[in-house]
Amino acid sequence: MEHQSNQPSAVTFSRTFDAPRELVFQMWTAPEHFASWWGPQGFSLQVAKMEVQPGGTFLGSQSSPDGNHVMWGKFVYQEVAAPAKLVFVQSFSDEHGHTIRAPFSANWPLEIRNEITLEEKEGKTTMTLQGGPINASAEEQAAYDGMAPMLQQGLDGTFDQLAAYLDSQK
Incomplete structure (x- = not known):
């Protein structure tokens, strides 16, 4: 399926968790919680820095299950509105x-803007993540569009880990 649009595409993902909004927000903002669930299934995350405030930075490394592959990444936080919203620009880094x-790709966008919103109803929290490239070339946008189905699948696995971790916190 070709993407025919003048607007850059974005991935939108929603998941409802059986947990209060404040706790789900903490999962995104407390290093000890974030390291327990974020990333591809089977990978481990080491948090080097986590300053959750506008202009603050997250820096961390993910290791593959065999330990042979390490990838670094960062977030630069743009908006932090506890416990309802978190906006950050995500990049691979050294x-x-x-x-x-x-x-994995010479054409992957350098920056992805992610907006997380959290809405609570009857003790359950619906998290919506909307993300997409910013300042992307046509080649970078095309690479992102082509990987969108795999990205959705990866997010599904990551948020399965979050759901299991939230259950373990009860």
């Missing part, structure tokens, strides 16, 4: 936080 190209 261990010093310098933005680099993704290890």
Whole structure:
């Protein structure tokens, strides 16, 4: 399916968790919680820095299950409105936080803007993530569009981990 649009595409993903909004927000903002669920299934996350405030930075490394592959990434927080909203720009980086190209694609966008909103109803929280490239070239946008189905699948696995971790916190 070809993407025919003048508007850059974005991935939108929603999931409802059986947990209060404040707790789900903490999962995104407390290093000890975030490290327990974020990333591809089977990978481990080491948090080097996590300053959840506008202009603050998250820096962390993910290790593959066999330990042979390590990828660094960063978030630069744009908006933090506890416990309802979190906006950040996500990039691959080196261990010093310098933005680099993704290890899997020379055309992957350097920056992805993610907006997380949390709405609570009757003790359950619906999280909506909307993300898409910013400042992307046509080639970068095309790479993102082509990977969108795999990205959705990866997010599904990541948020399965969040659901299991939230259950373990009860």
